[in-house]
Amino acid sequence: MLERFKVPEKNRVYVEVDSIRHVTEAIFRKQGLSAEEARISTDVLIINDLRGVESHGVSNGLRRYVSEYSSKNLNPRPNFKVVRETKTTMTVDADKALGIHVGPWAMEQAIKRAKDYGIGAVSVYNTGHLAGCGYYAMMAAEEDMIGHCMTAGGAYQTVPPFGSSPVMGTNPMAWAAPAKKMPPFLFDVATTQVANNKIGLAKRIGTTVLPGWITDLKGNPILEEIAAPETGSYHLLHIGGTRENGSHKGFGLALMNEIICNELSGFGPGPILRHHGGHFFQAYDIEAFTDLDDFKNNMDNLLEFIVNVPPIEGHERVIYPGLLEAEDYEKRVAEGIPYHEEVIEWFESYCNEVDIDCNFSIINK
Amino acid sequence: MLERFKVPEKNRVYVEVDSIRHVTEAIFRKQGLSAEEARISTDVLIINDLRGVESHGVSNGLRRYVSEYSSKNLNPRPNFKVVRETKTTMTVDADKALGIHVGPWAMEQAIKRAKDYGIGAVSVYNTGHLAGCGYYAMMAAEEDMIGHCMTAGGAYQTVPPFGSSPVMGTNPMAWAAPAKKMPPFLFDVATTQVANNKIGLAKRIGTTVLPGWITDLKGNPILEEIAAPETGSYHLLHIGGTRENGSHKGFGLALMNEIICNELSGFGPGPILRHHGGHFFQAYDIEAFTDLDDFKNNMDNLLEFIVNVPPIEGHERVIYPGLLEAEDYEKRVAEGIPYHEEVIEWFESYCNEVDIDCNFSIINK
Numbered sequence: 001m002l003e004r005f006k007v008p009e010k011n012r013v014y015v016e017v018d019s020i021r022h023v024t025e026a027i028f029r030k031q032g033l034s035a036e037e038a039r040i041s042t043d044v045l046i047i048n049d050l051r052g053v054e055s056h057g058v059s060n061g062l063r064r065y066v067s068e069y070s071s072k073n074l075n076p077r078p079n080f081k082v083v084r085e086t087k088t089t090m091t092v093d094a095d096k097a098l099g100i101h102v103g104p105w106a107m108e109q110a111i112k113r114a115k116d117y118g119i120g121a122v123s124v125y126n127t128g129h130l131a132g133c134g135y136y137a138m139m140a141a142e143e144d145m146i147g148h149c150m151t152a153g154g155a156y157q158t159v160p161p162f163g164s165s166p167v168m169g170t171n172p173m174a175w176a177a178p179a180k181k182m183p184p185f186l187f188d189v190a191t192t193q194v195a196n197n198k199i200g201l202a203k204r205i206g207t208t209v210l211p212g213w214i215t216d217l218k219g220n221p222i223l224e225e226i227a228a229p230e231t232g233s234y235h236l237l238h239i240g241g242t243r244e245n246g247s248h249k250g251f252g253l254a255l256m257n258e259i260i261c262n263e264l265s266g267f268g269p270g271p272i273l274r275h276h277g278g279h280f281f282q283a284y285d286i287e288a289f290t291d292l293d294d295f296k297n298n299m300d301n302l303l304e305f306i307v308n309v310p311p312i313e314g315h316e317r318v319i320y321p322g323l324l325e326a327e328d329y330e331k332r333v334a335e336g337i338p339y340h341e342e343v344i345e346w347f348e349s350y351c352n353e354v355d356i357d358c359n360f361s362i363i364n365k
Numbered sequence: 366m367l368e369r370f371k372v373p374e375k376n377r378v379y380v381e382v383d384s385i386r387h388v389t390e391a392i393f394r395k396q397g398l399s400a401e402e403a404r405i406s407t408d409v410l411i412i413n414d415l416r417g418v419e420s421h422g423v424s425n426g427l428r429r430y431v432s433e434y435s436s437k438n439l440n441p442r443p444n445f446k447v448v449r450e451t452k453t454t455m456t457v458d459a460d461k462a463l464g465i466h467v468g469p470w471a472m473e474q475a476i477k478r479a480k481d482y483g484i485g486a487v488s489v490y491n492t493g494h495l496a497g498c499g500y501y502a503m504m505a506a507e508e509d510m511i512g513h514c515m516t517a518g519g520a521y522q523t524v525p526p527f528g529s530s531p532v533m534g535t536n537p538m539a540w541a542a543p544a545k546k547m548p549p550f551l552f553d554v555a556t557t558q559v560a561n562n563k564i565g566l567a568k569r570i571g572t573t574v575l576p577g578w579i580t581d582l583k584g585n586p587i588l589e590e591i592a593a594p595e596t597g598s599y600h601l602l603h604i605g606g607t608r609e610n611g612s613h614k615g616f617g618l619a620l621m622n623e624i625i626c627n628e629l630s631g632f633g634p635g636p637i638l639r640h641h642g643g644h645f646f647q648a649y650d651i652e653a654f655t656d657l658d659d660f661k662n663n664m665d666n667l668l669e670f671i672v673n674v675p676p677i678e679g680h681e682r683v684i685y686p687g688l689l690e691a692e693d694y695e696k697r698v699a700e701g702i703p704y705h706e707e708v709i710e711w712f713e714s715y716c717n718e719v720d721i722d723c724n725f726s727i728i729n730k
Binding site: 068083087089091117118119120126146161162164168175177185186189193218219220239243244247251258260263264268271284285286288289290291294298301302306309310311312313315317320321323343 | 449452482524529613614625684
């Protein structure tokens with residue numbers, strides 16, 4: 001993430017990983033999830049936080065999920081219904097499960113199919129927020145596969161090139177692939193200039209948004225740097241920003257995502273039906289294509305080649321997607337996860353309200 | 366394509382489709398291809414030209430291929446060797462076939478596997494230029510599948526964010542999906558701000574390149590509009606252009622492409638081995654996931670919704686990837702394909718040299 005999205009030093013509270021896991025699991029159990037399902041949902045958020053993807057960790061997600069469970073928009077005890085399947089594919093009605101609840105299960109099904117047949121893919125609809133796609137893609141990478149995940153959640157956030165009103169969500173996507181010695185490739189992005197969550201983060205930490213990231217409410221791109229605006233007072237632009245700078249490419253990626261997550265699953269167009277959007281999980285077994293050991297050696301050589309590219313003046317180094325995430329992971333396991341004090345206050349206040357013991361281990365820096 | 370890449374009106378020669386097909390097939394036969402294989406290679410280029418993707422039609426491609434055949438870098442009579450296969454996958458050594466020679470065959474193999482097992486994917490290495498990815502993705506869409514194709518060709522063109530030297534090629538990718546009444550979705554792009562071919566096109570027609578499209582030879586992004594530069598005097602930037610504008614997303618997409626086309630195929634890293642790059646072809650059978658008729662109706666509704674979004678002031682309409690391509694196709698079948706007069710001169714000169722009858726039907730406008 002760009003530096004502007006990090007929690008400012010003065011507001012950081014470093015929390016030891018096991019203790020934030022423990023409290024988050026208790027919160028999910030309080031929503032009605034079983035202990036095992038609470039553990040899995042928590043794992044998605046905490047791993048995101050450990051990887052430095054705090055836009056998709058507990059900070060933004062948890063209070064939203066609690067509110068969706070309490071309004072019965074989410075089902076804590078869903079029965080996943082397989083509505084169609086073949087040797088390599090599966091389409092699932094998730095019975096209003098939260099995305100982070102059904103997602104790990106769905107990627108497991110894709111991995112199983114890939115083990116047996118080379119490739120596996122699972123479409124999921126009637127479900128909630130997925131908290132990014134990286135976690136699921138990495139599940140496959142950890143099984144010596146290439147993982148791919150997309151979600152078409154939340155329509156009406158992004159305007160197409162030259163459009164005056166929003167159509168799709170931020171429609172994120174991820175791919176992951178293992179290496180041997182080098183940290184794995186993990187590419188996990190929204191198909192907008194920035195994820196919507198990041199505008200919220202920027203607002204919370206009082207920073208700006210850059211030219212070409214968002215539009216006014218009439219769809220006109222804002223081409224100067226401005227203070228992060230209020231939710232509801234802007235739309236997002238696709239990757240590229242303006243048409244001359246390639247926003248048709250970001251738009252096309254987002255539309256590919258919409259088609260695969262919503263039309264291929266049979267859920268139907270998100271922009272018309274105004275549903276939460278479907279998810280898509282895919283695994284490619286590396287051994288189905290080539291020798292696994294060769295693959296991993298090639299990955300090491302490729303990724304090493306990239307980090308050895310000399311940087312241009314004024315910059316420290318060249319990185320690849322997944323490298324910072326692996327570095328953040330190591331650091332945060334050792335030093336705790338830096339949350340904004342306001343997030344910790346929410347935890348304490350909510351836990352107090354529903355009678356959960358909120359004894360975080362705070363690490364003094 | 367942006368208007369700046371179109372052949373200027375004054376230089377256009379409109380050629381009737383069958384006659385350019387006929388001459389192009391003769392040129393491929395002259396390289397040693399069988400009549401049927403010459404027909405298929407020609408079809409890729411002419412369909413690209415008909416769809417308005419002239420950066421990947423006969424204009425830029427043909428003289429390059431002729432030179433590669435004549436220097437024996439390409440094999441006109443290859444034996445495709447399947448080096449590994451499973452129910453859903455296949456890895457192929459193409460025996461130095463041109464990409465447009467092996468590509469249609471490879472996508473057919475992916476489609477066959479998808480018909481039997483839901484998904485099919487074919488990796489191809491030891492091969493030449495693919496002429497974009499859209500043609501192959503559309504082959505699957507025409508069989509009521511979602512098609513996906515990528516190629517990692519031509520390393521050393523693009524610099525990673527903050528890098529001082531080029532690593533990968535333009536690494537293009539395409540997805541296609543059918544609709545019922547609406548023209549199909551066809552998303553076919555390079556993972557750079559612009560394809561390298563387009564800089565050549567811009568040079569030929571005397572136009573400019575925009576800020577954030579390319580770098581100088583030290584990797585510094587050129588942030589003003591300049592005349593299209595000579596080949597060899599610039600590097601390309603990934604989608605986004607600068608890091609603050611999201612070039613890490615374009616870079617990540619390109620690297621995903623490199624990993625799937627070159628590492629998954631066992632070909633090895635393009636940036637290190639300096640090979641031409643592998644290709645990847647994938648088909649998803651829509652019926653494996655959902656009802657085909659529902660899918661197509663949903664596609665119609667989605668695509669209609671998009672073209673009905675009111676445009677912002679100063680713009681005519683909102684489009685989706687594939688719409689202009691379908692419109693160009695109709696128009697060019699009826700009115701001929703507008704080639705630059707310089708391209709026609711090359712045809713005439715080359716045909717004269719190798720004794721091919723070059724009787725184009727020129728359509729007077």
